[in-house]
Amino acid sequence: xxxxxxxxxxxxxxxxxxxxxxxxxxxxxxxxxxxxxxxxxxxxxxxxxxxxxxxxxxxxxxxxxxxxxxxxxxxxxxxxxxxxxxxxxxxxxxxxxxxxxxxxxxxxxxxxxxxxxxxxxxxxxxxxxxxxxxxxxxxxxxxxxxxxxxxxxxxxxxxxxxxxxxxxxxxxxxxxxxxxxxxxxxxxxxxxxxxxxxxxxxxxxxxxxxxxxxxxxxxxxxxxxxxxxxxxxxxxxxxxxxxxxxxxxxxxxxxxxxxxxxxxxxxxxxxxxxxxxxxxxxxxxxxxxxxxxxxxxxxxxxxxxxxxxxxxxxxxxxxxxxxxxxxxxxxxxxxxxxxxxxxxxxxxxxxxxxxxxxxxxxxxxxxxxxxxxxxxxxxxxxxxxxxxxxxxxxxxxxxxxxxx
Amino acid sequence: xxxxxxxxxxxxxxxxxxxxxxxxxxxxxxxxxxxxxxxxxxxxxxxxxxxxxxxxxxxxxxxxxxxxxxxxxxxxxxxxxxxxxxxxxxxxxxxxxxxxxxxxxxxxxxxxxxxxxxxxxxxxxxxxxxxxxxxxxxxxxxxxxxxxxxxxxxxxxxxxxxxxxxxxxxxxxxxxxxxxxxxxxxxxxxxxxxxxxxxxxxxxxxxxxxxxxxxxxxxxxxxxxx
Numbered sequence: 328x329x330x331x332x333x334x335x336x337x338x339x340x341x342x343x344x345x346x347x348x349x350x351x352x353x354x355x356x357x358x359x360x361x362x363x364x365x366x367x368x369x370x371x372x373x374x375x376x377x378x379x380x381x382x383x384x385x386x387x388x389x390x391x392x393x394x395x396x397x398x399x400x401x402x403x404x405x406x407x408x409x410x411x412x413x414x415x416x417x418x419x420x421x422x423x424x425x426x427x428x429x430x431x432x433x434x435x436x437x438x439x440x441x442x443x444x445x446x447x448x449x450x451x452x453x454x455x456x457x458x459x460x461x462x463x464x465x466x467x468x469x470x471x472x473x474x475x476x477x478x479x480x481x482x483x484x485x486x487x488x489x490x491x492x493x494x495x496x497x498x499x500x501x502x503x504x505x506x507x508x509x510x511x512x513x514x515x516x517x518x519x520x521x522x523x524x525x526x527x528x529x530x531x532x533x534x535x536x537x538x539x540x541x542x543x544x545x546x547x548x549x550x551x552x553x554x555x556x557x558x559x560x561x562x563x564x565x566x567x568x569x570x571x572x573x574x575x576x577x578x579x580x581x582x583x584x585x586x587x588x589x590x591x592x593x594x595x596x597x598x599x600x601x602x603x604x605x606x607x608x609x610x611x612x613x614x615x616x617x618x619x620x621x622x623x624x625x626x627x628x629x630x631x632x633x634x635x636x637x638x639x640x641x642x643x644x645x646x647x648x649x650x651x652x653x654x655x656x657x658x659x660x661x662x663x664x665x666x667x668x669x670x671x672x673x674x675x676x677x678x679x680x681x682x683x684x685x686x687x688x689x690x691x692x693x694x695x696x697x698x699x700x701x702x703x704x705x706x707x708x709x710x711x712x713x714x715x716x717x718x719x720x721x722x723x724x725x726x727x728x729x730x731x
Numbered sequence: 732x733x734x735x736x737x738x739x740x741x742x743x744x745x746x747x748x749x750x751x752x753x754x755x756x757x758x759x760x761x762x763x764x765x766x767x768x769x770x771x772x773x774x775x776x777x778x779x780x781x782x783x784x785x786x787x788x789x790x791x792x793x794x795x796x797x798x799x800x801x802x803x804x805x806x807x808x809x810x811x812x813x814x815x816x817x818x819x820x821x822x823x824x825x826x827x828x829x830x831x832x833x834x835x836x837x838x839x840x841x842x843x844x845x846x847x848x849x850x851x852x853x854x855x856x857x858x859x860x861x862x863x864x865x866x867x868x869x870x871x872x873x874x875x876x877x878x879x880x881x882x883x884x885x886x887x888x889x890x891x892x893x894x895x896x897x898x899x900x901x902x903x904x905x906x907x908x909x910x911x912x913x914x915x916x917x918x919x920x921x922x923x924x925x926x927x928x929x930x931x932x933x934x935x936x937x938x939x940x941x942x943x944x945x946x947x948x949x950x951x952x953x954x955x956x957x
Contacts, residue, residue, distance in 0.1 A: 329840060336828035339869075642824040645785055646885070647813020647841040649806045724812070725785040727824055728776055728897050 333660050344664045347628050351668025351704060354621040356675040359700035360683070361610040363692050368603040372596075374540075376424045377492075377529030379461025380592035382415070382561050384570050385423045387587035388577060390553035395583050397553045407580055408557060411573060413565040416459040419555040420452040422533050424460075424592075425599035426556075429533035434491070434544060435514050436499050442514075445498045446539045447491075448532030449515070451478060451548040452558075457490075459560045460530070462545075465493060466505035467525030470547040474524075478548040485515050486546050490525040494541035515544065535599040553584070566591060618707055625711035629661055633719040640719050641726025650720040657716035658709060665708035669701045676700065732893060732924055733759040733782060738791035740777050740947075751777040753947040754791065759893070759926055764919045766938035767928045774947040775928045776897070782926060783816055783895045784808045796892050813841050817886030821898035823878040825870040825885075831857065832866040835885045842889055856884040860914060876907035883914060893924035900934060912937055 337344050388404060390397060401419055408417035422429030430451075433444025450456070454470040467490070476486050491499070496508045505526035512520035530543045557577075561569050570589040578586045590598075597604070633640070640653055648656075676697055683689035740752040752774050759765050769775050780786040781793065784800060793800045796815050803811065818824075825834050832853055839849040857863040860880040862873075870878050879899065886894055899915065900908030916937065919925050927938060935941045936955065943951045 332829055332833045332836070335830070335833065336826075339828050638824065639826050642820070642826070643837060643841075644809065645783065645812065645818050645824075646838040647809055647889075649809040649841075651806070652809075652841060723785070724809075725780045727818070727820060728780055728783075728785065730821060 329656060329659065330663075333656070333663060337660065337663065343628050343631065344667075347624055348664050348668035348671065350621055350624050351665055351708065352671035352675055354617045355669055355672025355700050355704055356679050357617055358614045358704070359672075359676045359696050360679055360692070361614050362700065363680070363696045364689070365607045365610050366696070367690055368607050371535070372600045372603050374531070375529060376531040376592070376596070377460075377462060377527065378424055378592065379560065380596060382563055382566055383459075383461070383558060383592040384561070384566055384573075384589050385426070385556055385558045385592070385595070386570075386574060386577070386589035387554065387556050388584050389587070390584040392583040395553050397551050400553075400581055400584065401549070401551060401555065403580065404557065404577060407576060408559055408573065411569065411576065413562050413569050414573070415560040415562060416455055417557055417559045418452045418456045418459045419550050420450060420456060420558055421550060421556065422448070422450060423556055423558060423595060424531045424533060425535050425595050426533045427535075427599060431532070432515050432544075434495065434499060436512065438514050438517065438520070444514075444516075445495065446542060447495050448534075448543040450530065450543055450545040451550060452545065453549050454547060456545060456547075456558075457525075457527075459558055461560065462530055463528040464490075464525045465528045467509050467523070469525065474547040475549050476547065477551050479551045480553075484518050485521055486548060487519070487521050488524045488547060489513060489515075489521040490527050490545040491523055492527045492530050492541060492543045494529075494539075495543060496523075496526050498542060513544070521546070535603075559589075618704070621704070622707050622711040625661060625665070625708050626715060628664075629657055629712045629715035630718070632660070633657065633715050633722075636719075637722055637726060638729075640722045641724055641729075644722065644724035645727035653720045653722070654716045657719050658712055661708055661712035661716075662705070665705055669704055672704070673697050673701060732761050732763075732796060733757070733926065734792075734794040735782070736792045738781060738788050738793055740774075740781060740786070740788045751947050752781070752788070755944075755947070755949055756791075757942060757949060757952070759924065762919075762922055762924055763940060764915075764925045764938045765927070765940045765942060766935035767926065767942045767944060768930060768932060768935045769944035769950070770930065772946075773944040775930070775944055777947070778944065779895060779897050779926075779928045783818060784812045809841075813838055813889065815892040817889065817891035817894045819879070819882055819886050819894060819896040819899045821901040823870070823875075823882045823902070825878055825881055827870050830867050830869050831862060831873070831881050834870070834881055835888050838885060838889050852888045852890075853884075856888045857881075859887065860884045874907070875903050876910055879903060879907075879911050880914065883911070883918070887918065887923075893926060894918070896925060896927040896929075898929055898931075899927065900931070901929075908934075 405417060408414055430449040432449050434447045435442045435444040453475045454472050457469045474488050500508050508523050511523050513523060514520050532540045532543055574586055574589050680692040684691050735755055735757045737754045737756055738752055739754055742749040742751055767775055767778060781788050835853045836849055860883055862880055900911050929935055940954050942949055
């Protein structure tokens, strides 16, 4: 291996090599941090909401007449929905997971301002909510019809029973098993306490960007409001076909309200994470462009190097270098330049991440990303150098004796 | 050592065929110093390229140190060049980014010698050409004569079976050329086999044998008068 002579040769012609090494370092810094951000966003986007998304859709009903019969409409709508062929169940709820708008409050284990409350999303729905949503209880029991109370507009206070998600239970009673929190009291705001009767494995809040998205409370309430959301669960595979039918049926059954367009939970998820998906796409384009530009830079540098050294390559061939020796020479030279760039890039990547952690609150980068980025750019560098190196191999040894 | 029998070489383009060598037969024995002369276009350089395995030929037979070179692979030709032939070029062909030591080292690395053996050989040949004090100099820091001496050292370092010199003094002034020729005489006196291509008749007179080429063929092959 001609490691030493190549290094000494590079040291005497450093401008091009330094520029490419800097480009590689910059590319690595951007690519690794971008990939890390994309990975973080993708992980967020793939978090389960806790509901059976593939069989769920939702739509809204808003009564607009002064004498709108909210109680009658609710009963009529639920009866219509639940009797529609292909519909498994339906409930009226105050909010939909990942839908971007809803209720939140603070939960605590003791009354009084001296106790700090834990932020939580507040879901209201009747005793069929758990089944309709497809929620999984890890402890306790489902609501019964007897647990459900009516909730009219502008009503204060909460029912005496509720469910909490595992994530909220872990905040309220750290280190307690789900079974152990059953029967415990929870204070929502400064109202009378409610008893935990079940722990839900997962039920995400309506706001996907909220840091406490996993913390939710479900209370047993029948919503006697002019405006409600209906969550409808269908047989597998029938959801998309049922959505327009249900919309039409509700709209024609009662003309004193507006029925909003139904939306599948899959689309709700897409809408909720649209920014994350957009950022991921933009960063992916930036990464691909940067890697491509760097590869072109390497191709340019090695091609220039080959053109500049045609006579030298012919001389090396005359002195006994095989084609493989010539190819190895250029690949090794490029490997050295790339490696210098990647070592600088690794330092820059970690440094940049440290800045984003302290200034922007980004997560700390996993060093596996740095190693992966180095490996990727090593491969890209070698592949980019391969074409010009092949052209160098093709230079005939007879070039050595040419005088022009 | 070097035996060509009826060797021919044709360069082809879409429109033209050029017969660069027409049935060249030549034999060079161990320890000979042969000059190949002739005007431009006579086939000297083609002869040198084929003798040095830098190019293939189209017809005839060429034996190099007993090896039939007709059907050798590119790698085998490279290996044979590296082991059997030392090249001295008109333009020295030193690698400008490498110092004297590294330049002489180039063929030895391809030979696969260990580092300590390479170092010994490099120091010995640079001592021989009188440049052992300039090992760390770059070619640009040397005179033309010194550069050609480095090239000669590089050609000798692998202890080849023979030296092929292509106009070795073509880029040197008269005085420096004389010094280089004296060095070649000394190397020949030490037992080396040398084939030198030149268009300089005076230079050719220093060889034991003078082969004259014209129009791609050997016109004459005369031993120098003692």
